[in-house]
Amino acid sequence: MGDNKVNIIKTGIGKKLILVEYPGLVKNDDKMIKTLGGLNKISRVFSNEKRRLELRYHPDNIYNKPAMGDSTTASGLFIKVKIKRPKDPNQGPMTHTVEILGKCAKKYHFNSLCDFQYLPLQKDPQTNKVSYIYDDIAPKNDCDIFCKPEAPLFCTPFVFTKNDTVNTKIHRSDKDQKHNLGNEDVIGIARTRTEGSEYVSFNLIDPFPEKPNPFIVKKLQIKYISDAQFEKVRQLFAECPIWNRIALIYESEVSNDKLKVILPSMAYYFTTGPWRTMYVRYGYDPRKDFQSRLYQTFDFRYRFKTGIGSLVKSRSEAISEVMKEDCSNSNDSLSQPKQNVFYPYFEEGQLPRSRQCIFRYCDLRIAKVQEMLKRVPSPASGAICNEKTGWLPSNFNDDCRQIISDQIMEHIKSMKQKAQIIIEDLNESRDVSENEDYEEEGIQEEFENEARTAEDQMDVTDELNLLLET
Structure with a gap:
């Protein structure tokens, strides 16, 4: 600033402030605060990090959809600059006073769509005159809800767009x-x-x-x-x-x-x-090919009851468990049946590889299911497969799902019973070892008492011999 004097006031440097980037030209502070819901609502939003700040350009209109402001982290200082210019330039340089009002660590900005702002208007078909009917339809108290049966109909949708963020991507022809x-960045399916x-x-x-x-x-x-x-x-x-x-x-x-x-x-x-x-x-x-029924898709999704969900995990959880076991090389609890997440077949006496898994029917190595596949009657000449069920009957999928669910339940019950027997055996062996320890302790005490008695007797004998000698 050349020869100009600069005075810096740091009294507010420890004060924390929040920045709101208001999307408009503010001429009246009170009206601006009213469009944000008032001071009470603004303070509630500031105290909760997950809430969004609502901006209503027509706060008195209940049919007005708000624009939503999101909070983000920020770093900066709020400063106030005053410039004092002398009346005569020859009297001296200008004086700049910089006052730090506070520091900013959080801000709200409105980058979402405002959607549609619906005004309660109605057109008279006879005169073609448009009138503002808000006072006729908006209830002022509870009685107005029931006392205005002649009010005109005015219904607006709850939302007008699915998302309130602007999409700048270009669709591919x-x-x-x-x-x-x-090879281009375009909007497409979620799975590549x-x-x-x-x-x-x-x-x-x-x-x-x-x-x-x-x-x-x-x-x-x-x-x-x-x-x-x-x-x-x-x-x-x-x-x-x-x-x-x-x-x-x-x-x-x-x-x-x-x-x-x-x-x-x-x-x-x-x-x-x-x-x-x-x-x-x-x-x-x-x-x-009628033989292709063996390779149809069997989408197995097990509906778990309380407690079983912890035994049969999802694919991601099962893979993480395998990684943990490989790192620790430990065999954990005996009551936990193991899942082979990379095994493509389902056999009797095992758990499915995940809570949801897709098999071919030939991958179900269960005698009942394979017998049902063999008993499916051959189609008549000229018959075509069904668009949904293929070459199999309509209830075949439900029957297979019930069979597999029963197999899983029986396997879990048997594993629990085996684990309970092992735990009981361990408890019995622990009790026996404790009793043996108690018996060994008792024998040791008796041996020590006998030894102590023998020592006492030897001491008494030595004293008698000394007396006789004297």
């Missing part, structure tokens, strides 16, 4: 979607898909893919995939035309990253229908 294989893969929605009319996408053939040349890994997966699809991912990883011993590159070159993926989430070999149509 259908033409670009065909040529660009997901492998580039070049064939994702098929099940239907009874359209043909299914016969060959892989040429893009995948080029990708195989770029990615490092060994011939042994590729041959293992190819041989599995030669033996069985339909697989799920976890079974392929288990049988081929190929990692998931490598399998993502190999699978699109050998099979297409069903997103809907009886074979949902399954990979089907190119050229194979499950709609024409």
Whole structure:
């Protein structure tokens, strides 16, 4: 500032203030505070970090939707600057007084949409005159709710938009979607898909893919995939035309990253229908083969009662438990049945790999289920599979779910009984060892008493011998 004098006042440097970035030109402080709900409501919002600050441009209108302000962390100082200019420039330089009012660590800003501000207006069809009917429809007290049956109808939706944040992303056109294989940042599905893969929605009319996408053939040349890994997966699809991912990883011993590159070159993926989430070999149509009923999707979701949820964990929890056991190398409680989260089959006397898991029906290695699959009657000539249930009866899925649920309950009960027997044996052995300790202590005390008595007798004998000698 050159020769100007600067005076800094630091009296308010320890005062904490909150910044509100008001989206408007403030000419009246009282009206501005009223649009934010008043001082009482503002203080309640400031005291709760999870609440949002509401801004109503028409606070007296109950049909007005507020704009929401979010809180974020901030760092800064609130300062007040006063400049004192002398009347005569020759008398001296200007004086600047900088006063620190406080420091800011939190602020509220309004980046959300204001949505639609609905005004209670009504148009007269005869005169075409629009009138403001707020006083006719807004109740002033409890009696007005029942005493105004002739009030005009005025209903507004609760919300007008699903989200109140601005979306700046650009949608991709259908033409670009065909040529660009997901390389651009666009709005799409929540779950990313492998580039070049064939994702098929099940239907009874359209043909299914016969060959892989040429893009995948080029990708195989770029990615490092060994011939042994590729041959293992190819041989599995030669033996069985339909697989799920976890079974392929288990049988081929190929990692998931490598399998993502190999699978699109050998099979297409069903997103809907009886074979949902399954990979089907190119050229194979499950709609024409009754044997494909063995590979239909069985989506198992166990509804746990109280207490069983702690025994059968979700997939993420089960994987974390496996990681903990690998790190600690410890065998914990005997009453906890183990889950093999990477095992693709379900057998008798075991728990499912997670609370929700997807099998093929051939993966259910239970005698009752396999017997039911064999007893499914062959379709008549010319019959086609159902779009929802495939080649199986409508109640087949429910019967299998009940069988597996009963198997899990029986397994958990047997494990609990075995654990209880082991615990009782341990308690009995502990009691026996304690009794033996007590008996050993008693014997030791008797031995010490006898030894003490013998010493006393020897002392008495020595004294008698001395007396006789004297």
